[in-house]
Amino acid sequence: MGRQEAARPRLIAISPDDGAAIDLRNPVLAAALSWLVPGLGQLYQGRTLKGGLFMAALLGTLVVGMWIGAGRVVYASWRPGEPRLAFIGQAGIGAVAIPAVLQSLRLNGPAREPYFAAGLFAPPLATGQLVTPAYAARVSRAEPGFDFFDRPPLAQCQRDQLSAWQRRLGRRFEIGTLYTVLAGMLNVLVVLDALSGPLPAPSRAGAAEKTPAAPAGGPSGRETR
Amino acid sequence: MIDPLPLLFAQFADKVPGVFFGLPLLALASLIFAATHHEDPAAIGLATVHWAVWLGGILGVVLAAVLLLGWLV
Numbered sequence: 001m002g003r004q005e006a007a008r009p010r011l012i013a014i015s016p017d018d019g020a021a022i023d024l025r026n027p028v029l030a031a032a033l034s035w036l037v038p039g040l041g042q043l044y045q046g047r048t049l050k051g052g053l054f055m056a057a058l059l060g061t062l063v064v065g066m067w068i069g070a071g072r073v074v075y076a077s078w079r080p081g082e083p084r085l086a087f088i089g090q091a092g093i094g095a096v097a098i099p100a101v102l103q104s105l106r107l108n109g110p111a112r113e114p115y116f117a118a119g120l121f122a123p124p125l126a127t128g129q130l131v132t133p134a135y136a137a138r139v140s141r142a143e144p145g146f147d148f149f150d151r152p153p154l155a156q157c158q159r160d161q162l163s164a165w166q167r168r169l170g171r172r173f174e175i176g177t178l179y180t181v182l183a184g185m186l187n188v189l190v191v192l193d194a195l196s197g198p199l200p201a202p203s204r205a206g207a208a209e210k211t212p213a214a215p216a217g218g219p220s221g222r223e224t225r
Numbered sequence: 226m227i228d229p230l231p232l233l234f235a236q237f238a239d240k241v242p243g244v245f246f247g248l249p250l251l252a253l254a255s256l257i258f259a260a261t262h263h264e265d266p267a268a269i270g271l272a273t274v275h276w277a278v279w280l281g282g283i284l285g286v287v288l289a290a291v292l293l294l295g296w297l298v
Binding site: 015018020050053057058061064171178179182189192197198 | 268
């Protein structure tokens with residue numbers, strides 16, 4: 001095991017600031033960890049300052065966004081005519097993308113209720129959608145005035161839940177969505193940072209004469225040792 | 226002739242909530258852009274300011290253009 005570890009070439013990146021080597025360890029695993037929780041991949045690579053920074057900044061923004069949107073802004077829905085396009089950006093953070101997909105699959109599947117009974121990350125119900133009476137009762141309790149028809153053994157939604165959320169939350173729904181989408185999109189850069197180290201600076205005309213040649217491994221300053 | 230300044234000010238005041246909620250996002254984007262391009266804490270701090278000025282300037286110009294177009298049209 002130890003011999004295999006020693007024999008495997010290590011991927012390192014070069015710091016653009018002082019030229020120091022950055023051990024990327026297993027970059028694919030680090031990228032996956034950073035996708036799951038922002039900054040976790042950097043912590044795994046021993047880059048604690050950046051890991052903590054990414055974690056605090058992006059998770060903080062995500063939580064604030066969800067708080068502004070009353071926990072309703074992150075969900076996955078690919079219903080015809082009403083796809084949740086904002087989820088494409090939000091999916092940049094796995095910690096919310098995975099539960100949102102699971103909740104959507106279960107609510108729209110034969111079970112007809114989400115995994116988490118509170119409905120967090122669950123998509124809004126459409127008019128006429130059938131759900132279990134237990135979930136219908138929870139939705140009615142959480143949103144007074146939101147009623148269901150009895151369709152034993154199920155319950156049928158009377159109104160469009162998304163419209164009800166938007167009426168209740170007003171601009172908060174849009175602002176919460178914006179915060180969570182931006183957190184997810186910025187996390188893509190964090191994943192790339194975990195995968196290949198600091199991103200290359202944008203090239204400028206004439207800069208090639210002043211800067212030294214890029215290290216082996218390409219312009220990203222990535223090389224194997 | 227209507228004095229344009231009060232109208233422009235009113236249009237800007239209408240956008241204050243958006244600006245208020247947008248500023249933290251601008252700071253966040255600047256921080257992430259800076260931190261994904263540098264490794265040294267001091268360099269990250271400097272680059273964050275650099276990015277904030279650039280992004281703030283670009284978005285400020287866009288906001289000003291929107292306000293002016295809203296006033297003209």
